[in-house]
Amino acid sequence: MENTFQVEQHQKILSSLATIISVDSNCLETKLTQICALLKQEIKTYDWVGFYFVKQNSKTLHLKAFAGIPTDHTVIPFGKGICGQVAISNKNFVVDDVHAQDNYISCNIDVKSEIVIPLFLNNENIGQIDIDSNTINAFNKSDVVLLEKINEKISNYMLSNKLSINIS
Numbered sequence: 472m473e474n475t476f477q478v479e480q481h482q483k484i485l486s487s488l489a490t491i492i493s494v495d496s497n498c499l500e501t502k503l504t505q506i507c508a509l510l511k512q513e514i515k516t517y518d519w520v521g522f523y524f525v526k527q528n529s530k531t532l533h534l535k536a537f538a539g540i541p542t543d544h545t546v547i548p549f550g551k552g553i554c555g556q557v558a559i560s561n562k563n564f565v566v567d568d569v570h571a572q573d574n575y576i577s578c579n580i581d582v583k584s585e586i587v588i589p590l591f592l593n594n595e596n597i598g599q600i601d602i603d604s605n606t607i608n609a610f611n612k613s614d615v616v617l618l619e620k621i622n623e624k625i626s627n628y629m630l631s632n633k634l635s636i637n638i639s
């Protein structure tokens with residue numbers, strides 16, 4: 472449920488995001504890493520925050536920025552886990568309890584809930600933000616709205632500067 476604290480917290484995050492995006496000297500991947508750190512720092516139930524990007528020819532997702540404990544799952548095939556399912560469905564996926572999911576990739580035994588929001592560039596699903604929480608049922612509609620806004624701002628920045636993510 473959204474409350475006044477959450478509204479103010481999200482406004483503060485969006486304001487810091489605008490600053491991160493506007494600093495010319497940093498490359499896109501640095502900005503994404505800073506955005507991950509910002510979210511992890513400001514929202515105490517966000518325990519791991521990362522951005523995966525699509526490699527179309529191999530139908531895989533590649534981790535390009537994160538904050539939190541390093542994961543072994545830096546490459547995820549389409550269809551595998553929550554992230555891989557979003558690569559195919561192009562839809563938000565909020566998981567209140569990861570243990571209730573059959574198609575789930577565990578990065579850390581402490582994780583209890585997860586949210587994945589696709590990132591669209593010119594209507595194409597090019598990647599996603601993935602957040603793990605050690606709290607069950609950690610994400611609500613307000614988190615969805617915040618993360619959709621963040622992805623939209625990243626997408627607009629990439630479009631206006633003709634940027635793409637380099638996946639080797």
Ligand code: SME
Pocket residue numbers: 519521542544547551552553554555574575576577578585601603
């Ligand atoms: N849990 C994800 C894998 C990525 S980790 O959360 C970092 C999934 O099931 O796709």
